[in-house]
Amino acid sequence: MLPHPGxxxxxxLLGAEAWARDKLKPYTGQCVEFxxxxxxxxxxxxxxxxxxxxxxxxxxPNLVVTIGPGALPAMVRGExxxxxxxxxxxxxxxxxxxxxxxxxLRWDLEEDLSKVFGDLLAHRMVDGGRRFAxxxxxxxxxxxxxxxxxxxxxxxxxxRPADVRQFLADVDQLRDDLARLEKRILALTKTN
Numbered sequence: 001m002l003p004h005p006g007x008x009x010x011x012x013l014l015g016a017e018a019w020a021r022d023k024l025k026p027y028t029g030q031c032v033e034f035x036x037x038x039x040x041x042x043x044x045x046x047x048x049x050x051x052x053x054x055x056x057x058x059x060x061p062n063l064v065v066t067i068g069p070g071a072l073p074a075m076v077r078g079e080x081x082x083x084x085x086x087x088x089x090x091x092x093x094x095x096x097x098x099x100x101x102x103x104x105l106r107w108d109l110e111e112d113l114s115k116v117f118g119d120l121l122a123h124r125m126v127d128g129g130r131r132f133a134x135x136x137x138x139x140x141x142x143x144x145x146x147x148x149x150x151x152x153x154x155x156x157x158x159x160r161p162a163d164v165r166q167f168l169a170d171v172d173q174l175r176d177d178l179a180r181l182e183k184r185i186l187a188l189t190k191t192n
Contacts, residue, residue, distance in 0.1 A: 004054060006034075006042050011051045013105055020105050021050025027094050033061035037069070063090035063098065079103065 014020050027046045033055075034042040043055040055061075066087040074081040083102075088095045109129075113122035151157040159167075 004042055007044065007052055007054065010044075013107055014051055016108065016111075017105060020101055023097050023101060024050040024052075027062075027091075027097065030062040030091065030094060031055045031059045032063045032065065032094070032098065034065045034067065036067040036071070061090065063088065063094045065098065 014024070024046050025048065028048045030046050032044050032046065032052075034044070043057070043059060043061060044052040045055040045059070047053055066089075068085040068087065071082060071085040074085045083099075088099070110122050110126040113125055116122075117125065148158065152160050
């Protein structure tokens with residue numbers, strides 16, 4: 001059986017960080033299964049070296065990590081939003097280690113690019129990519145802000161926050177007035 005391409009990527013990350021491999025070594029021989037429906041499951045064995053290999057299809061996983069359908073949009077909102085889209089079940093210690101690796105193991109893209117293109121060009125490529133990503137985030141934020149303003153001011157599809165607050169205050173006032181009126185009616189009916 002050919003190794004899954006995901007194994008190459010994960011082993012590349014683990015291979016660059018000895019501390020990460022050391023964290024996985026105590027779980028040698030255990031099986032972790034990653035699920036991201038509708039994609040096929042990725043079942044991995046933890047090797048004595050701290051790296052990963054394809055697990056047998058009939059191997060029972062010690063840990064199952066299920067990545068929900070909202071994970072991709074959640075990545076934009078940040079790590080905490082992404083973690084809410086991931087369900088983990090199985091060995092608690094192994095789950096804690098996998099979560100720790102997810103939060104702390106980072107791909108040093110600049111280092112990998114420098115091996116191919118040299119340090120200066122790799123730095124410029126990564127810096128350009130960061131600036132492009134920041135520009136995209138800023139543009140998306142401005143677009144959302146402009147659409148909200150349009151739907152509130154120009155084409156009233158959304159209510160203004162001030163109008164919503166006033167409406168809620170009016171509803172509260174009406175409720176209080178109604179309660180006072182009910183008490184008066186009750187008091188009048190008791191005296192008659």
